[in-house]
Amino acid sequence: MDTLTLWQLAALAAASMLVGFSKTAVSGANTISLAVFAAVLPARESTGVLLPILIAGDVLAVLTYRRHAHWPTLLRLFPAVAVGVVAGTVFMMWADDEVVRTSIGAILLFMAGVTVWRRRTGADGKEAPQESGGPSGPGRLKARSYGALGGFTTMVANAGGPVMSLYLLSAGFRKLGFLGTSAWFFLIVNVSKVPFSVGLGLIDARSLLLDAAMLLFVVPGAFIGRKCVTRINQRLFERLVIGATVLGGLQLLLR
Numbered sequence: 001m002d003t004l005t006l007w008q009l010a011a012l013a014a015a016s017m018l019v020g021f022s023k024t025a026v027s028g029a030n031t032i033s034l035a036v037f038a039a040v041l042p043a044r045e046s047t048g049v050l051l052p053i054l055i056a057g058d059v060l061a062v063l064t065y066r067r068h069a070h071w072p073t074l075l076r077l078f079p080a081v082a083v084g085v086v087a088g089t090v091f092m093m094w095a096d097d098e099v100v101r102t103s104i105g106a107i108l109l110f111m112a113g114v115t116v117w118r119r120r121t122g123a124d125g126k127e128a129p130q131e132s133g134g135p136s137g138p139g140r141l142k143a144r145s146y147g148a149l150g151g152f153t154t155m156v157a158n159a160g161g162p163v164m165s166l167y168l169l170s171a172g173f174r175k176l177g178f179l180g181t182s183a184w185f186f187l188i189v190n191v192s193k194v195p196f197s198v199g200l201g202l203i204d205a206r207s208l209l210l211d212a213a214m215l216l217f218v219v220p221g222a223f224i225g226r227k228c229v230t231r232i233n234q235r236l237f238e239r240l241v242i243g244a245t246v247l248g249g250l251q252l253l254l255r
Contacts, residue, residue, distance in 0.1 A: 004040070008040045009213075011036050011039075011040055012036065012037065012040055012041075012210075012214055013214060013217045014036070014217075015032070015033035015036035015037055016033070016053050016214040016215070016217040016218050016221070017217040017218065017220060017221035017224075018030060018032055018033045018221060019033050019050075019053050019054060019056075019057045019218055019221060020056075020057050020060060020217070020218040020219060020220065020221025020222035020223075020224075020225060021221040021222065021224055021225035021228075022057070022161070022221075022225065023054075023057035023058060023060060023061040023183065023186075023222060023225065024057075024060060024061050024064055024065075024179070024222045024223075024225035024226045024229060025224075025225030025226070025228050025229045026225075029161075030054070030057075030158075030161055031108055031111070031112075031159060031161060031162055031244075031245045031248065032244045032245065032248060033050065034046070034047075034050060034104065034108075034157060034158050034159055034248075035104070035108060035244075035245070035247075035248025035249065036248070037049060037050045038101060038104050038157075039248070042097050043097050043098075043100045043101030043104055044092070044095070044096070044097045044100040044101075044202070045097075045202060045207065047092075047100070047156070047157060047158055047197070047202055048197050048200075048201075048202025048203040048204075048207050049203075049207045049210055049211060049214075050158050051158060051190060051193060051194065051197055051202075051203065052203070052207075052208065052211040052215070053211055053214055053215060053218060054158060054186070054190050055187065055190045055191060055194075056215050056218045056219075057218050057221075057222060058183060058186045058187035058190055059187065060218070060219065060222040061179065061182075061183035061186075061187070061222070062183045062184060062187050064179075064183070064222075064226055065176060065179045065180035065183050066180065066183070066184070067180065068176040068177050068179065068180025068181070069177075069180040069181045069183070069184040070173070070177055070180070070181045071184075073143075073168075073171065073181055074181060074184060074185055074188075076140075076143045076147075077143055077146070077147040077150070077167075077185065078147070078188075079144075079147070080143065080144040080145075080146075080147025080148045080151065081147045081148070081150055081151035081154075081189055082151065082192075083147075083148050083151060084147065084148040084149060084150060084151020084152040084153075084154075084155065085151040085152070085154070085155045085189070085192065085193060085196065086151075087148075087151070087152050087155075088151065088152040088153070088154070088155025088156045089155055089196045089200070091103075091152075091155075091156055092155065092156060092200050092202075093200065095156075100156070100157075102253060103156055103157065104156070104157040104159065104249075105248075105249040105250070105253035106249070106253065107153050107156070107157050107159050107249075108157075108159065108245050108246070108248055108249030109245075109246060109249035109250070109253070111153075111159065111162035111163065111166075111245070112162070112242050112245045112246045112249065114162075114166065115162060115165075115166060115242055116242060118166060118169075118170070142167070142170075143167075146163055146164070146166070146167040149163050150163040150164050150167070150189075151189070154186075154189060154190070154193070155193060155196065160186070160189065161182075161186070162245075164182060164185060164186075165178075165182070168181060168182060175229070179229070
């Protein structure tokens with residue numbers, strides 16, 4: 001932390017505030033935050049520093065939207081997510097900083113491309129979330145695919161937000177149900193990642209010291225997001241998020 005410049009600290013603070021904002025307003029927007037953290041810090045270590053900040057944002061989001069979660073969807077996803085997290089942990093055991101940075105950049109660009117493609121083809125929002133009973137065969141396959149990819153991307157790059165956003169949007173969730181289900185999903189998944197991150201040496205006393213400073217900015221970000229969620233121009237903001245995600249991914253790949 002003592003080697004960071006004032007501008008780098010300011011960038012991390014702004015990214016931490018965006019984490020809080022994204023958790024209570026636009027889930028998945030924190031892809032910008034992970035790009036900033038990976039650009040300022042060593043890419044591999046940045047995932048460990050960002051994780052407690054994300055958990056703090058998840059707690060605030062759950063406190064805000066806890067009544068709106070759709071638990072059958074969550075229970076459908078978790079087994080595949082667990083497989084993805086384990087696969088991501090194995091990957092992180094041998095991946096060096098360069099590989100992790102390239103992987104984060106590639107994941108960001110891939111998810112931005114998928115998001116744009118699905119919107120242009122009208123693939124989002126065509127299915128309604130099931131309120132009872134089990135999913136159909138295609139529904140199970142879809143949940144397993146998104147769950148495994150979400151688990152892997154969230155373990156490797158804390159980039160599960162876009163994956164889950166795509167899944168929940170395609171399932172036809174309304175805004176509050178989307179935010180409530182996403183909040184509980186990431187709180188549970190991110191907390192479960194802590195032992196893996198500690199075991200990999202991604203979370204230690206030094207990273208937690210930086211986290212303590214950055215947590216001060218998560219709360220105001222979450223407060224602003226809660227105030228803006230009913231007024232925000234969703235279409236414009238999503239375009240800005242996709243554009244910033246592409247720029248962040250390119251920056252990591254070309255660094």
